[in-house]
Amino acid sequence: MPIESPAIHWLDDHLLLLDQRRLPAHTEWLDVRDAAGAAEAIRQMAVRGAPAIGITAAYGLALEALRLGPGASAARLKPALEVLAASRPTAVNLFWALERLRGRFDGEPGEALGKRLVREAENIHREDQAANQRLGELGAALLPPHASLYTHCNTGALATGGHGTALGIVRSAWRNGHLKTVYAGETRPWLQGARLTAWELMQENIPVTLVADSAAGLLMARGRIDAVVVGADRIAANGDTANKIGTYNLAVLARHHRLPFIVAAPDSTLDPAMENGAGIVIEERDGDEVRRVGGTLMAPDGCPVYNPAFDVTPAELITAIVTESGVIHDPDRDALADHFARRPS
Numbered sequence: 001m002p003i004e005s006p007a008i009h010w011l012d013d014h015l016l017l018l019d020q021r022r023l024p025a026h027t028e029w030l031d032v033r034d035a036a037g038a039a040e041a042i043r044q045m046a047v048r049g050a051p052a053i054g055i056t057a058a059y060g061l062a063l064e065a066l067r068l069g070p071g072a073s074a075a076r077l078k079p080a081l082e083v084l085a086a087s088r089p090t091a092v093n094l095f096w097a098l099e100r101l102r103g104r105f106d107g108e109p110g111e112a113l114g115k116r117l118v119r120e121a122e123n124i125h126r127e128d129q130a131a132n133q134r135l136g137e138l139g140a141a142l143l144p145p146h147a148s149l150y151t152h153c154n155t156g157a158l159a160t161g162g163h164g165t166a167l168g169i170v171r172s173a174w175r176n177g178h179l180k181t182v183y184a185g186e187t188r189p190w191l192q193g194a195r196l197t198a199w200e201l202m203q204e205n206i207p208v209t210l211v212a213d214s215a216a217g218l219l220m221a222r223g224r225i226d227a228v229v230v231g232a233d234r235i236a237a238n239g240d241t242a243n244k245i246g247t248y249n250l251a252v253l254a255r256h257h258r259l260p261f262i263v264a265a266p267d268s269t270l271d272p273a274m275e276n277g278a279g280i281v282i283e284e285r286d287g288d289e290v291r292r293v294g295g296t297l298m299a300p301d302g303c304p305v306y307n308p309a310f311d312v313t314p315a316e317l318i319t320a321i322v323t324e325s326g327v328i329h330d331p332d333r334d335a336l337a338d339h340f341a342r343r344p345s
């Protein structure tokens with residue numbers, strides 16, 4: 001029975017992924033049959049967003065075990081594990097999900113192992129959807145009434161098939177009557193905000209206004225923003241947060257304008273093993289993502305490009321990190337340690 005999701009469908013022996021490179025113009029599905037296919041979908045950003053990457057990697061490994069059938073074993077799954085782990089470096093959810101599946105390797109090999117991995121991948125998917133719902137409610141409770149929010153990138157139901165992370169807060173605030181409007185930064189160069197967030201919110205008639213990323217400062221200076229709400233790809237043990245490139249700029253602006261800067265992410269995005277943000281590997285992507293817009297060359301051909309996909313916001317600029325197990329106010333090493341100690345195992 002497939003999980004109800006617009007983005008990821010597990011169908012017994014294969015995986016259907018909504019191809020986010022084509023949205024919003026075309027709804028196209030990718031049919032993924034093995035771990036290499038799942039890794040390629042992650043690498044190419046057909047599926048993207050930290051939690052969705054983790055879910056896809058988990059299903060990809062399960063698919064590989066099913067493919068091996070009676071021959072499935074920890075040793076024979078090692079290459080698949082490696083190929084999935086190498087697909088994208090920054091979002092910790094990918095490694096977290098693969099570790100969870102690895103924890104199911106012990107026990108009977110062969111078909112029984114395949115079944116265990118499928119079950120674990122489905123659990124990860126369901127838990128993520130429940131986490132979105134809960135963190136959306138917790139985050140919405142932090143907002144002033146009638147709030148105008150600014151968000152970056154895409155953190156929505158497309159990414160997780162659930163309520164969304166930062167967009168989970170937006171959705172909950174809209175449902176409880178606390179939201180006036182959302183400004184979505186277009187999120188150069190891949191345009192997740194323009195192509196996905198604006199489209200996703202319009203599907204639900206949630207008021208959204210698209211802006212160029214460079215408009216954020218003016219909006220804040222003119223008093224048109226009450227809070228900034230973003231997602232996360234990896235949160236270090238001291239609260240430093242890796243998220244889509246441009247997030248750090250927004251945090252600096254928000255601090256200057258004394259606005260709350262809220263990070264929304266499931267607990268699976270917390271990486272207690274990462275001391276601080278300096279150690280987080282920042283993915284660099286192809287220069288043509290910057291040189292070209294919609295396939296059209298907009299810069300001198302061959303112009304050198306630096307194209308980091310993420311940046312790191314220091315914890316001191318973050319007002320609160322919201323996960324499904326609670327709100328971490330004024331995040332720092334102690335606050336995160338406290339959160340780890342309290343959250344259910």
Ligand SMILES: CSC[C@@H](O)[C@@H](O)C(=O)COP(=O)(O)O
Binds near residue numbers: 048049153159244
């Ligand atoms: C819901 S994941 C966190 C997001 O804010 C964001 O950084 C993101 O969507 C990830 O980037 P992407 O490169 O599109 O996979």
